Amino acid sequence: MLGASSPVKGNAFRGRRCPNSTHCRLSAATAFRRPIIAPNRASAIGLWRRLRRSRQAADGESLSMTSYEGGCLCGRVRFHIAAAATDNVYCHCRMCQRNSGAPVVAWALFPATSLSWTTGSPTAYASSPKVQREFCADCGSHLVFRIQGSAVLGVNTTSLDDPSSFVPRMHIFTESRIPWFHTEDDLPQHAGYGPIRPPNND
Numbered sequence: 001m002l003g004a005s006s007p008v009k010g011n012a013f014r015g016r017r018c019p020n021s022t023h024c025r026l027s028a029a030t031a032f033r034r035p036i037i038a039p040n041r042a043s044a045i046g047l048w049r050r051l052r053r054s055r056q057a058a059d060g061e062s063l064s065m066t067s068y069e070g071g072c073l074c075g076r077v078r079f080h081i082a083a084a085a086t087d088n089v090y091c092h093c094r095m096c097q098r099n100s101g102a103p104v105v106a107w108a109l110f111p112a113t114s115l116s117w118t119t120g121s122p123t124a125y126a127s128s129p130k131v132q133r134e135f136c137a138d139c140g141s142h143l144v145f146r147i148q149g150s151a152v153l154g155v156n157t158t159s160l161d162d163p164s165s166f167v168p169r170m171h172i173f174t175e176s177r178i179p180w181f182h183t184e185d186d187l188p189q190h191a192g193y194g195p196i197r198p199p200n201n202d
């Protein structure tokens, strides 16, 4: 029973006698308009809140998992990577130069199974018997370098939505470096693949 001296749900003076009779009259009037929460509805709300907390925890866990997004210039082809990069390199080989139209290509290497196409799919070009370069057929952006049988693949670092954290740590195929092109670093230089040479690939 609600009244000036009755505990009112949500009232600041709940469980105590309010010294301000005017306040309590208003609170009591407000309480009559407040929807009464039935026990079963209250338990449903509690359940929903627990589910929301567990969902938020799950979201937090998924955010903490390593994953990256990227895609081509026109947006027709997009990909998702569910792993951390295993290495990051500058490649000066002639094939990368011709394929990209740039003097060097920065590659981020990932486990081959970690990449999935989320929008559209690329066109593949076999640049050598064991190598496939995957690109967007609409805008020409080159995205992925895949070696048959290799456990890793190369993702064109600049195709990642945020390439800033994929810092190259070596130069490879420097035998093909264009003489006028230099990068200001002291990174190791390798004439061929160097330490990232894939098995069974020369």
Ligand SMILES: [Zn+2]
Pocket: 072, 073, 074, 075, 076, 077, 136, 137, 138, 139, 140, 141
């Ligand atoms: Zn495109």
Ligand SMILES: [Zn+2]
Pocket: 091, 092, 093, 094, 095, 096, 097, 173
């Ligand atoms: Zn290359």
